[in-house]
Amino acid sequence: MTIPLKRLGCRLRDLGLRLRSVKPPLPSFSGGLHDARTATAIGRWLGVAVVACFVTGLVSHYEQHPPDWLGNALPSRPVWGYRVSQGLHVATGIAAVPLLLAKLWAVYPRLFVWPALRSVRHALERLSVAVLVAAALLELFTGLLNSSQWYPWPFSFVPVHFALAWVLLGGLVLHLAVKAPEIRAHWRIRSAGTLSLPAEDGPDRRSLLTAVGAAVGAVTLTTVGQTVTPLGSFDLLAPRHPAHGTQGDLPINRMAAAAGVDASAVRGWRLRVDGPRPYELTLDELRALPQREVTLPISCVEGWSRSARWTGVRMRDLLDRAGAPPGALIRVTSLERHGAYRVMEMAHTYARDPLTLLALRVNGEVLSFDHGYPARVIAPNRPGVLQTKWVSRLEVL
Structure with missing residues (x-):
């Protein structure tokens, strides 16, 4: 028995209407703070934190893993550049945590709206939210654990964190595009109930936003001291105190x-410098060369930084002795047996900077083994992982 197509279409439409009318048992929410105005107000702050964290994260990534077109042109000045950018990266990432939690609290009742998908636009909105929330939670979670140097996962942190940043940015752009009309409507105006929320709704929106701002200020103040040394006495929650070493x-x-x-x-350590005129130096011979003293910060990807006085031989003097061309890329090899940064390449902008040293002493003392004895690199505006310790070879490329 066959059913005419017209009748089949009517039956399918009726079935769809019946399914839409069957609402599963979902919780109901009456709180006035779970609204678009609250979500928009918190979202503005969260958006600023995410964008700042993304931009400074790009700086950090390309400083550590520069593409070929940028590898020999990275700037060595200002000397405090990486210290500020990476400190801001970690600080904004930490500040985004309470903002994200507050944002999710403001919008989570929307997870229980019915029907779950009402239109193509609504489906795109749900997709953007799913991608955005998942990427944000994973990005912030792994970033926080990285700042503590704890890696309980099987994948490499750097490429995954970098890829997730782009996924997060894409989800944010899609979300803003889909929600633009609603965001525009609630960007400045006060929605209903702002000034006179019912008593059972608890604190009003202004109190909520004040509390969120206080939480952001608290986590920032108690962690940013690892970068901003005058605030070091408030450094209670950061995994590293800059004065503990x-x-x-x-x-x-x-x-x-x-x-x-x-x-x-x-x-029997000897420094080998390979170039047009290769040579080797013992530690005593290296110490006999003209020494320079500079004050430069060590700035690590985990967010902490601290300045120190370094004494050693200028890198460019060692390279000139080997006949290195002015624009040559330099490869530095460590005695370290294993590690992702055992071999490091240095742009000529760093190698030729008069502040870049092959350091032999720090703060008036001979380098300890942990600080890179017998010699280590110290250069301005450079990630700490690239300030190679236990240097055994310099190679002109």
Whole structure:
């Protein structure tokens, strides 16, 4: 028996109407703060934090892993550039955590609207929210654990964190495009109930936003001291205090034991410089060369930084002796046996900067093993992971 197409279409339409009319048992929400105006107000702050975190994250990533077209042109000035950008990256990432939680609290009742998908636009909105929330939670979660140098996952943090940043940005752009009319409508105006919320709704919107702002201020104040040293006394929640370390209270990320460097590894150490006129130097010969002292910060990707006085031989003097061309890229090799940054390439902008040293002393003391004995790189505006310790070879490329 066959059913005419017209009758079949009518039956399918009736079935769809019946399914739409069957509403599952969903919770109901009456709180006046779960509205578009609250979500928009918090979203403005969250958007600023996410964009600032994204931009500074790009700076950090391309400083550590520059593409070929940028590899030999990265700037060495200002000397405090990476310290500020990476400190801002971590600070805005931490500030985004309470903002994201507050934003989710304001909008989560929308998860229970029915029907779940009402139109193509509504489906795009749901998709943008799913991508945005998932990427934001994972990005912030992994970033916080990275700041503590804890990696309980099997994948490499840097490429995944970088890729997630682009997914997060794409989700944000899609979300803003879909929600633009609603955001525009609630950007400045006060929605109903702003001034006179019912008593059972708890604190009003202004109190909520004040509390959220206080939470952001609290987590920022208690963590940003790892970068802004005058606020170091408030550094209660940060995983690293900039004044807790050795040799002038200089913190250390990677110890010599973890890198496999000990007294036997440096026995008979000689610095090899490969170029048009290759040569080698013993430690005594290196110490006999003209020494320079500079004050530069160590700035690590985890967000902490601290300035120190470094003494050593200017990198460009060593390269000139080897006959290196002015624009040559330099490869630096460490005694470290394992590690993602055992071999590092340095742009000529760093290598030729008069502040870049092959340092032998820090804060008036001979480098300890943990700080890179017998010699380490120190350069301005450079990530700490690229300030190679336990240097054994310089190579002109």
